[in-house]
Amino acid sequence: MKKGEQRKQELLKIAYRMFIEKGYDNTSVDEIIAKAGIAKGTYYYYFPSKEDTLEAVIDMMINEEVAKAKEVVASPMPIPQKVAAVIYSLRPGQEEQSIAKVVESNENIVLHEKLNKRLVTEAIPLLSEVVREGNLAGVFNCEQIEERVKMILIICSKLFDEADFTENEVTAFIDVTEKIFGAQPGTMSFVRELIMGGIG
Amino acid sequence: MKKGEQRKQELLKIAYRMFIEKGYDNTSVDEIIAKAGIAKGTYYYYFPSKEDTLEAVIDMMINEEVAKAKEVVASPMPIPQKVAAVIYSLRPGQEEQSIAKVVESNENIVLHEKLNKRLVTEAIPLLSEVVREGNLAGVFNCEQIEERVKMILIICSKLFDEADFTENEVTAFIDVTEKIFGAQPGTMSFVRELIMGGIG
DNA sequence: TCAGATTTTCGACTATTGGTCGGTTTTTTA
DNA sequence: TAAAAAACCGACCAATAGTCGAAAATCTGA
Helix, strand or coil: CCHHHHHHHHHHHHHHHHHHHHCCCCCCHHHHHHHHCCCHHHHHHHCCCHHHHHHHHHHHHHHHHHHHHHHHHHCCCCHHHHHHHHHHHCCCCHHHHHHCCCCCCCCCHHHHHHHHHHHHHHHHHHHHHHHHHHHHHCCCCCCCHHHHHHHHHHHHHHHCCCCCCCHHHHHHHHHHHHHHCCCCCCCCCCHHHHHHHHHC | CCHHHHHHHHHHHHHHHHHHHHCCCCCCHHHHHHHHCCCHHHHHHHCCCHHHHHHHHHHHHHHHHHHHHHHHHHCCCCHHHHHHHHHHHCCCCHHHHHHCCCCCCCCCHHHHHHHHHHHHHHHHHHHHHHHHHHHHHCCCCCCCHHHHHHHHHHHHHHHCCCCCCCHHHHHHHHHHHHHHCCCCCCCCCCHHHHHHHHHC
């Protein structure tokens, strides 16, 4: 890695942290360069604009999460569990969660939404592959796989914005997931413990 | 209506138009007051901040769409058709659609997302009432009504962002809707013509 | 080793923007 | 009709994204 590339990565990490901590709009370029200890010109030598920095930060985040998801897809695991694991792996990582003060839901709409949109797009082919596996294995039974996967991902991205889940939400989500993919009732019921224990 | 209230409404309309035409971020307060022919101080006499103006604009839009939706709920109509009609009435109105250049999807994330969020929240009780009707009438059969309605609304808000629908999307959407609400297969199939003819 | 080119860095400067404030005009009230 | 309240004005401020020409550091090849 060249010198220049190193600096860019360093700036990216700083920007990433600050965008998540304080929100994209509430983070000024001046603050970023102050923390990095560089001059304005240097920053703009690496990034054409602040928004491009955001885009790069999102790329970084997406790549990490997609990599995790791909591992899960490749790993041997019962199909229903794999579906859950892929979705689970797409959540914002540990770090984001702990840092995030303003980040989720109310503030930082731009980052949040851009990230979710990209996440859904990138995840569709991955999760579709798993569902296709499921169809072959007989656990699932559905057509329009990509479209159904998209719906599930959209639901998840919105539902998981809130930190806590109600009993009814979980129940409905499990039932809907089974029905969307044409699975036998109970196929996804293990998700209840997963959600209640792991996240909620 | 007092003089002051008139001016406020006038400003609101101007802001609404500009936010939709050019996006919230790309509309400056200076532009708004220029178009309104007033001074900075006057603007801030009516709105504490630019963001409050956005909030007020969204309120305005929400109220209109909720009013339409309420009419639909109250009107006599077969339940499945009513479900479709309520959802349909929540789309951004004619005007928005025609004005909107940058508005949808790519730019104007803030307005778009805040609006959608509010729309889902406000629509849940309305659509839930219809579904409850449907349960009593025997066309639907489901529990966790609010939660299922929320899912449908989320799916719609994301799916209808794109102007065009694929055959597969429509097929999957119809099937999913029926299954989420526990309706007989075919119950919602009329939606196909509705979407293909009316929107797509 | 050294000159010339390339890459990287610098920071003063600009334009735009959201927002403030003290004062003026208009309208209402009594 | 005079005092009070409401509405309005625009100069001013602080913050902020982005520019630019020049300087410093690094690399190149002879």
